[in-house]
């Protein structure tokens with residue numbers, strides 16, 4: 512009898528793109544507007560895009576008038592910049608800074624195509640800690656916005672290593688061409704230093720357990736070079752917890768550990784401090800600044816700086832409390848949930 516050749520069944524791969532790179536429609540928002548609005552209406556952020564947070568609250572406060580000069584310290588996808596440019600109505604200028612060479616080049620091109628060229632917008636690959644240098648060249652600013660942290664494009668791109676949810680190199684640098692990656696940072700770190708970093712940058716309750724696991728594994732010769740390598744170490748470090756609690760605890764510890772590493776490799780507290788120190792000197796009289804923060808460490812720095820400069824007479828007025836996004840915005844864009852806004856007006 513003739514032997515029947517076994518044919519392997521083709522694996523059903525589903526109808527929806529599953530990986531970042533397969534989401535080709537979402538990577539071309541101009542061409543596939545329908546797909547983009549469907550993704551947004553489901554409360555998700557399309558791949559390669561960033562949904563700007565608290566746009567109305569920011570514009571209401573900044574009160575931009577044609578002819579003014581402004582600065583967006585964190586250009587990102589350019590969503591806020593675009594709205595601020597619209598308020599200028601073709602008169603005036605905005606400087607947009609970002610340290611990310613990959614995304615800021617794309618944003619510059621995108622905004623140029625939408626009619627916002629060099630006559631109204633100057634994009635600079637620059638850290639906002641150097642705002643004084645921009646002011647030396649441009650003069651003082653009537654309005655400044657800083658929307659801290661990372662953009663959705665950076666979080667969602669596995670090659671950048673910002674998320675523990677997808678496999679990628681453990682990098683976490685906003686500018687991958689500068690400094691050292693998170694993998695290099697933890698390669699020879701001591702348990703004490705890593706514990707301190709996890710507590711200081713993210714209030715990690717299992718800091719010691721995670722730091723011990725990271726150091727022990729590497730001493731045994733095991734490498735921690737990818738996002739998933741680190742996730743597995745955290746899972747192992749928390750395996751002493753009751754089974755029912757483990758999944759949620761690992762998820763939260765992963766989020767906090769990645770946040771702590773990101774803050775460290777990008778020196779986020781140091782550069783924010785320098786930016787806040789220089790702010791009153793680069794604002795024109797009556798100039799307005801709004802800052803969006805995403806965790807308590809950042810908010811504490813902003814609050815302290817605004818309060819001190821108010822007392823010293825540098826600011827005429829500062830926000831009394833934090834302003835939060837509306838519930839409606841948080842439903843539409845869950846990434847807005849942790850946002851806090853503070854503002855100040857130069858005397």
Ligand SMILES: C[S@@+](CC[C@H](N)C(=O)[O-])C[C@H]1O[C@@H](n2cnc3c(N)ncnc32)[C@H](O)[C@@H]1O
Nearest residue numbers: 563585587588589590591609610638639658661
């Ligand atoms: C939350 S996103 C900004 C999104 C933007 N507001 C929008 O509407 O598309 C933050 C951006 O700030 C950039 N960034 C973070 N720290 C920075 C720094 N110290 N100097 C300049 N840019 C920075 C990041 O690379 C990222 O692109």
